[in-house]
Amino acid sequence: MRAETRKAGPLSKITIDHEDDASETTVSAQLDSTHVPPTFGELGVRDEIVRALAEVGIERTFAIQELTLPLALAGDDLIGQARTGMGKTFGFGVPLLHRIATEGSGTTTLDGTPRALVIVPTRELCIQVTNDLVNASKYLPGSRKSGLEVLSIYGGRPYEQQIDELKKGVDVVVGTPGRLLDLANQGHLILGKIGVLVMDEADEMLDLGFLPDIERILTMVPDRRQTMLFSATMPGPIITLARTFLNRPTHIRAEEAESSAVHERTQQFIYRAHALDKAELVARVLQAEGRGATMIFTRTKRTAQKVADDLVERGFACGAVHGDLGQIAREKALDKFRSGKIDVLVATDVAARGIDIDDVTHVINYQCPEDEKTYVHRIGRTGRAGRTGIAITLVDWDDVPRWQLIDKALDLGIPDPIETYSSSPHLFEELNIPSDATGRVRKAAPAASENGEKRERVERESGSRPKRNRVRRRTVRGKSTDGSATDAAATGSDDSAKAENGSVAAETGEDTGASAPARRRRRRRRTRSGEGPAGRAEQQDTSNVEAVSTSSAR
Structure with a gap:
């Protein structure tokens, strides 16, 4: 039941709901347009953290951070619920760091044994959260x-390196459930002194089947x-998990005024596209004016790799992230995408969950999402941190019923997408695509590799480097066809040429500065089986003769 409603200065409205069993308190807040968020320093965060955040351009809090920080800094259990891209990472990261580094905050003194544990569903999110912390x-x-x-701990990496880091001593561990449980069972990861525990993207861990592993980990940490x-x-299982392992938590929901399930700053375009025309259509969308970093989502790993290979062939700087790739290859693709070496990333839903890249301008759903939750997470990759973005969804004819369910659940008002092809005029007009755009772009010069092979090839082709003189002459029995002996120094080639009668010309001798006498070539005569001098048999493919004797005399 609703217990009380109060007005507050920094927030336009805060509603506090108490459960009947008094086990949970819910705080919901809507921020109006005149609200000015406080700084981290104003909320009591340590100066060292405020200084570090200011260096990366973060000074004021988002809604979820503004509500969670006072409670989290005091050591209360809480449930933070907000849409993707609303700043949940620093909502738990800042109070976590503040408490374990501050004496008298309720955590024990740092001694090289982990004091804080952050559990995340995917490897990519593990790396991202670690970098933020x-x-x-x-x-x-x-x-x-x-x-x-x-320290980040996740699968796909050797155990030895992670074990060595744990032996040296760590203060905060960020990891995926499977690898965390393995190292804890082996005795390398000590969880007996954990003072702060965080479960990030809990609904995704539920979808991936990590809930049993999480429950085992929670039994290893102190009460x-x-x-x-x-x-x-x-979802229901997450609420049950929270009520089982959290102590009278405060449930915090923070949204902006009149917000919906998707970001209002994200323009959404839904097109009904033919499967055979999608690649051509996407190639034109990638040439839209003002396009920056772009993420393309697929439902299957095979489709993700196929789309990435096709875009590379068309001349786009593109990479892929999916489960069939090794961990090192996935990390390299993400690093290139973050650094701008590639501006198109094709990913599956699981691999891209939680990836936080602020400057993504376009999201393309190459295949229709499975449900409305997946759709929200996909388009949540753009329009993050107050920026604007464009989300494009390509719906195949077979996926129209699935899309209609998504449209009804999110109340988007687009139940029947317009039929669209790569040459449709409205596609060019709505997405600001140049009229002369085609399905291919000019490929850039290949980047130089570590050993410089590609650079040498480019220089040789451009003419900036002199070409080697190679002279090839056709020879017969060690002599050129014009009757003169072949000069080994002039030819410099190890290629042999065939004479008109089918015999192979002998290679010339080493570079001695003078023409060496031609070596006499051994001749082999074909004879019928069992006749002629004894010698080595020579097989003839055209005549099914099994053995042919040749003369053994020199």
Whole structure:
């Protein structure tokens, strides 16, 4: 039941709901357009963290951070619910770092044993959260002389390196459930001193089947701890998990005024496209004016790789991230995408969950999402952190019923997408595609590899490097066809040429500065089986003769 409603200065409205059993408190907030968010320093965050965040351009809080920080800094258990791209990572990361680095905050002194544990569903999200925590903690003191140590633990990497880092001592561990449980069972990961536990993207961990592993991990950590659970949606099993392992949590929901399930700053275009024309259509969309980093989503790993290979062949700087790739290849593709070396990334839903890249301008759903939740997560890759974005969904004829369910659930008002082809005028007009755009772009010169082979090839083709003189002459029995002996120094070639009668010319001798006498070539005569001098048999393909004797005399 609704207990009370109060007005507050920084927020336009805060509603506090109490459960009947008094086990959970819900705080919902809507921010109006005149609201000015506070800074991290104004909320009591340590100066070292405020300074580190300011260096990466973060000074003021988002809605979810503004509500979670006062409670999390006090050590309360909480559930943070907000759409993707609303800043949940620093919503738990900042208070986590503040508490373990501050004496008297309820956590024990740092001694090289993990004091905080963050559980995430995917490897890519693990790396991203680790990088965010490293950036925010660069000035904080830790168990090592170098400062507070944050370690990422996930599958696809050798155990030895992660075990060595744990032996050296770490303060914060970010990891995926499977590898965390393995190292904990082996005794390498000590969870007995964890003071702060975070479960990020809990709904995705539920979808991936990690809930049993998470429950086993939660039984290994101390009962006296702070637990924070963050998720975009709150299905029933996650609510049950929260009520089982969280101590009287506060449920925080933060949204902007009149917000819906998807970002209002994201323009959505839905087209009914033919499967055989999708590649050509996407190639034209990628030439739209103002297009920056672009993510393309597929339902299957095979389709993701196929689309990526096709776009590379068409001249686009494109990479792929999906489950069939090794962990190193996936990390390299993401690093190139973040650094701008490639501006198109093709990914499956699981691999791209939680990837936070702020400057993504376009999202293309190459295949229709499975449900409305997947659709929201996909288009949530753009329009992040207050930016605008464009989301394009290509619906095949067979996927129209699925799309109509998504449209009805999200109330988008586009149940029947317009039929669209790569040459449709409205496609060029709505997405600002130049009229002369085609399905291919000019390929850039290949980048130089580490050993310089590609660079040498480019220089040789461009004429900036002199070509080697290669002279090839046709020879018969060591002599050129004009009757003169072949000069080995002039030819410099190890290629042999066939004479008109089918015999192979002998190679010339080494470079001695003078023409060497031609070596007499042995001649082999074909004879019938069992006749002629004894010698080695020579097989003839055209005549099914099994053995032919040749003379053994020299």
